[in-house]
Amino acid sequence: MKLILSSSNxxxxxxxxxxxxxxxQKSNVELINSLRSNFLxxxxxxxxxxxxxxxxGKSAASHPPSWTLQTEDGLYIPAIDFSQPGxxxxxxxxxxxxxxxxxxxxxxxxxxxxxxxxxxxxxxELHVKSIDLLIVSFPGILFDADDDSDEExxxxxxxxxxxxxxxxxxxxxxxxxxxQGVIAQLGVAEFGSERLARFLPHTKVKPSVxxxxxxxxxxxxxxxxxxxxxxxxxxxxxxxxxxxxxVGTTRELLGPTEKSGAGILASSSEANDxxxxxxxxxxxxxxxxxxxxxxxxxxxxxxxxxxVGTCVKDRS
Amino acid sequence: xxLLALGTAxxxxxxxxxAGQVRQWGIEQLLANWRRARGKERDALLWGDEVExxxxxxDDAAKKSRLSLAQAEILKSLAxxxxxxxxxxxxxxxxxxxxxxxxxxxxxxxxxxxxxxxxGQPWGIGFKDLLxxxxxxxxxxEVAKAHMAPNEVPITLTTFPRLGTKDDYIQPYYxxxxxxxxxxxxxxxxxxxxxxxxTLAANIRSRRGRKVELNVPVFHDxxxxxxxxxxxxxxxxxxWPEDDDVRNGAAKDDHVYMDAMAFGMGSCCxxxxxxxxxxxxxRRLYDQLSPLGPILLALTAATPIYKGFLVDTDxxxxxxxxxxxxxxxxxxxxxxxxxxxWRIPKSRYASNxxxxxxxxxxxxxxxxxxxxxxxxxxxxxxxxxxxxxxxTHFAHLFIRDPLVIFSEDLEELDLNKSDHFENLQxxxxxxxxxxxxxxxxxxxxxxxxxxxxxxxxxxFENAAFSIFIVLVTRAILSFDLNFYIPIQRTTExxxxxxxxxxxxxxKFWFRKDPFPRRVPRSAQQSTNGSTFSxxxxxxxxTPPPSPPLGPVEMEFDLMTIDDIVNGCADGSFPxxxxxxxxxxxxxxxxxxxxxxLASYLDLIRKRADGTxxxxxxxxxxxxxxxxxxxxxxxxxxxxxxxxxKAVEEMTVKEGKKxxxxxxxxxxxxx
Numbered sequence: 001m002k003l004i005l006s007s008s009n010x011x012x013x014x015x016x017x018x019x020x021x022x023x024x025q026k027s028n029v030e031l032i033n034s035l036r037s038n039f040l041x042x043x044x045x046x047x048x049x050x051x052x053x054x055x056x057g058k059s060a061a062s063h064p065p066s067w068t069l070q071t072e073d074g075l076y077i078p079a080i081d082f083s084q085p086g087x088x089x090x091x092x093x094x095x096x097x098x099x100x101x102x103x104x105x106x107x108x109x110x111x112x113x114x115x116x117x118x119x120x121x122x123x124x125e126l127h128v129k130s131i132d133l134l135i136v137s138f139p140g141i142l143f144d145a146d147d148d149s150d151e152e153x154x155x156x157x158x159x160x161x162x163x164x165x166x167x168x169x170x171x172x173x174x175x176x177x178x179x180q181g182v183i184a185q186l187g188v189a190e191f192g193s194e195r196l197a198r199f200l201p202h203t204k205v206k207p208s209v210x211x212x213x214x215x216x217x218x219x220x221x222x223x224x225x226x227x228x229x230x231x232x233x234x235x236x237x238x239x240x241x242x243x244x245x246x247v248g249t250t251r252e253l254l255g256p257t258e259k260s261g262a263g264i265l266a267s268s269s270e271a272n273d274x275x276x277x278x279x280x281x282x283x284x285x286x287x288x289x290x291x292x293x294x295x296x297x298x299x300x301x302x303x304x305x306x307x308v309g310t311c312v313k314d315r316s
Numbered sequence: 317x318x319l320l321a322l323g324t325a326x327x328x329x330x331x332x333x334x335a336g337q338v339r340q341w342g343i344e345q346l347l348a349n350w351r352r353a354r355g356k357e358r359d360a361l362l363w364g365d366e367v368e369x370x371x372x373x374x375d376d377a378a379k380k381s382r383l384s385l386a387q388a389e390i391l392k393s394l395a396x397x398x399x400x401x402x403x404x405x406x407x408x409x410x411x412x413x414x415x416x417x418x419x420x421x422x423x424x425x426x427x428x429x430x431x432x433x434x435x436g437q438p439w440g441i442g443f444k445d446l447l448x449x450x451x452x453x454x455x456x457x458e459v460a461k462a463h464m465a466p467n468e469v470p471i472t473l474t475t476f477p478r479l480g481t482k483d484d485y486i487q488p489y490y491x492x493x494x495x496x497x498x499x500x501x502x503x504x505x506x507x508x509x510x511x512x513x514x515t516l517a518a519n520i521r522s523r524r525g526r527k528v529e530l531n532v533p534v535f536h537d538x539x540x541x542x543x544x545x546x547x548x549x550x551x552x553x554x555x556w557p558e559d560d561d562v563r564n565g566a567a568k569d570d571h572v573y574m575d576a577m578a579f580g581m582g583s584c585c586x587x588x589x590x591x592x593x594x595x596x597x598x599r600r601l602y603d604q605l606s607p608l609g610p611i612l613l614a615l616t617a618a619t620p621i622y623k624g625f626l627v628d629t630d631x632x633x634x635x636x637x638x639x640x641x642x643x644x645x646x647x648x649x650x651x652x653x654x655x656x657x658w659r660i661p662k663s664r665y666a667s668n669x670x671x672x673x674x675x676x677x678x679x680x681x682x683x684x685x686x687x688x689x690x691x692x693x694x695x696x697x698x699x700x701x702x703x704x705x706x707x708t709h710f711a712h713l714f715i716r717d718p719l720v721i722f723s724e725d726l727e728e729l730d731l732n733k734s735d736h737f738e739n740l741q742x743x744x745x746x747x748x749x750x751x752x753x754x755x756x757x758x759x760x761x762x763x764x765x766x767x768x769x770x771x772x773x774x775x776f777e778n779a780a781f782s783i784f785i786v787l788v789t790r791a792i793l794s795f796d797l798n799f800y801i802p803i804q805r806t807t808e809x810x811x812x813x814x815x816x817x818x819x820x821x822x823k824f825w826f827r828k829d830p831f832p833r834r835v836p837r838s839a840q841q842s843t844n845g846s847t848f849s850x851x852x853x854x855x856x857x858t859p860p861p862s863p864p865l866g867p868v869e870m871e872f873d874l875m876t877i878d879d880i881v882n883g884c885a886d887g888s889f890p891x892x893x894x895x896x897x898x899x900x901x902x903x904x905x906x907x908x909x910x911x912x913l914a915s916y917l918d919l920i921r922k923r924a925d926g927t928x929x930x931x932x933x934x935x936x937x938x939x940x941x942x943x944x945x946x947x948x949x950x951x952x953x954x955x956x957x958x959x960x961k962a963v964e965e966m967t968v969k970e971g972k973k974x975x976x977x978x979x980x981x982x983x984x985x986x
Contacts, residue, residue, distance in 0.1 A: 011794055011795055011796070011902075012796060012832060089358075093358075095904070097904055133904070209904075212907065214907065214910075220907050225907075234906055235906055235907040235908075236904050236905060236906055236907070237905055237906070237907055237910045238901070239901050288902055288903070290902075290903055290904075293360035293361065293440065293441065294360060294361040294441060294593055294790075294793070295361055295441030295790045295903065296790060296793045296794050297790075297794035297899065297902045297903060298794070300902050
């Protein structure tokens, strides 16, 4: 069974994304907090409505909860009404950036479908036909400003290296979306100069952005700066966490309400208070719509997808 | 300062009789312009900074520094170059670093020893633009210096430490006590000779019925006499009737006494103006930035010396307020109301007193209960279609009299101009200013000016504070932040910001929770309409259904500047810097820009937590450590010369590698 988690527009609930923390600390706090608070808000509305109509208040205990929505795409947590307007002004006023996180341990073979799913959700949410920039984050790649030589060590230490061929394969999917006019520009995250140099010859549509996370903003390897300049690749910054949605965190998020979860998953293998089985996060997508010449972030949010049940797809 | 029209300026007795006409015409011009411009939409964010300089002449042989009254010559020389540049024969930049940037503009200011410089074109929000700000400020300084005498330098101290002393602190020297200022400390020649300025000064004095009065508490050091009686005050002067002021107790014990507009309007400030996308957004920014005024004033504190004495305050603000205070004794509440219309609690130069945004979060408890409003003017504006809030704002500004009236302008009312409106608007020097688009320029939108900051010694700091405020406005709009507190608390904070070392030692009223309440998705449709739609429709007054609000007093608390800037330890207020960081994490910023921004935010973070000093603190320490200082509060000519030299060095080396001023710029490690 597929679950589609969403945060709705987190700019209207900014508390979740503003955390007093050292500037450069990578974080998935924004994602987790915004999902949690969106679940909570939806539950509260539901409870308020139920209290108005149903005196025994039992309706909230149904499964899946009534604030979610089962469709043929999967279970929306919470339910989304895509008929709500997405952006307040015309499309050309915005820069829409989407960052897609492929998660560790998920077979590359699923990426084509995942990419399409994630992009479609964003297009539907914002009521637009295209996005300006898609940045993809491959699992297992860590940029280290102090050591730009190669990142293979990091990949190995992660256990499941995202091999070069699979990146190239994935990129072809993105190129086709680019050709269809759905995505204007493509970007990668955490690529050092050597990886870029190896990667570029295999691309028809070159990445125009390389997004890197910097511990100390002012230490960027010189050869990366020079190479990026030469290849006309813009170096952008981000502070996203590398492993943005671990399995354990997903379990907590969706687990029993007593443990401040959303009450989607069963509390134990015997209980019938939720969905049984393993949970496996598939991908996370972040979207941001910025009013171009005013620098105002009007809409920002996340979708995440997870498979759950006794028949979670085989990893082979 | 606005454009300088020429004409026959009326002296006060006559100007007073025309005040009603100017106000009336000003209101008609405002209404015409408001009708024309209220639907202006989708203006881009453009913004500009204004940097003001003191021109100081150094006499290395005598170890003396003096203010140079060379404004006119310098401006003339600058204008010649600008003409050359426009005709294509001049160079945009001598170094070639400013390709594509228009040469900066220079403007006269009140003091004849001052210059104001603005960028050649306004800045946008493109992050590449933000990178140009500091280098453009440096360029401005270079250009200004290139048009000065070899021994003259433009420095960005708020005030010249020895303005108004007994010695020859100006060059060329003129004796004090002229007909316009009637000051016993400064000559009329201290002011820009353009008829507007002496008339402004003379009419303020004349309207007030005596000289302006600035009493700044002296800083009591170990050898400072108690009580301190300002030794520079001359009680035996009989040139003008106003010379009686000091004999009637104008100079107070334990205070440094000053008596002329030049002591206030001769101060340098750092002012930022933003263009909003429409009137609605402009009104929102005006309200939301207002509570930040006193915070940024304390954070930029740089004014610990007046007339050769260390004083017990750190900022310039109230001194300017007193230097242009044209209120009569009746208006001040010192005499019963007989001839005047009302008591007025604040000077024309003061913290602002109105909120103007049609924002459902604006509670009536936030308004100033003592607000003085000209009800006839408000009525006229509302008859003309203006809403209550905005009509109240302008009817409040229009309680003042116009100070400089040119008789030529009273012949015919031109509704396509804004001169009469601006006459009142631009002599209401509040810490926020809401500016309608100029009627003759289609490409300029509604603007908001943030006016409280003190000028900083280096361009690095000035760029940092300018850009910080720009980023704060973007965070306000993106997160839909709510900084509302009762406006009287902001007035109170403005006073608090004056205290010596207020930045670390004092607490300020600030809102605890700046975030919007989460609106259920089903209700979002209606609020989207009000937040983003342009037309000032009545829909904005219909808030979405929400739980009842708690008592206003629960919404705000006393916080340190560190709490406000860096966030409260208990997690209540998130902090302006984390808000800005969070905004930056939501937009695409390139690596180089982020590095620059990081160094700016770092400066502000560390000023707030005390790691770095304010300019005021640094100057106090500089004086205290000077071998010539005798722990008697006196800042001698020699100390001032050395201070100016140090400041000049600091503008170049910027405290790098332990050079002078590292305590306020970089800290020890870099």
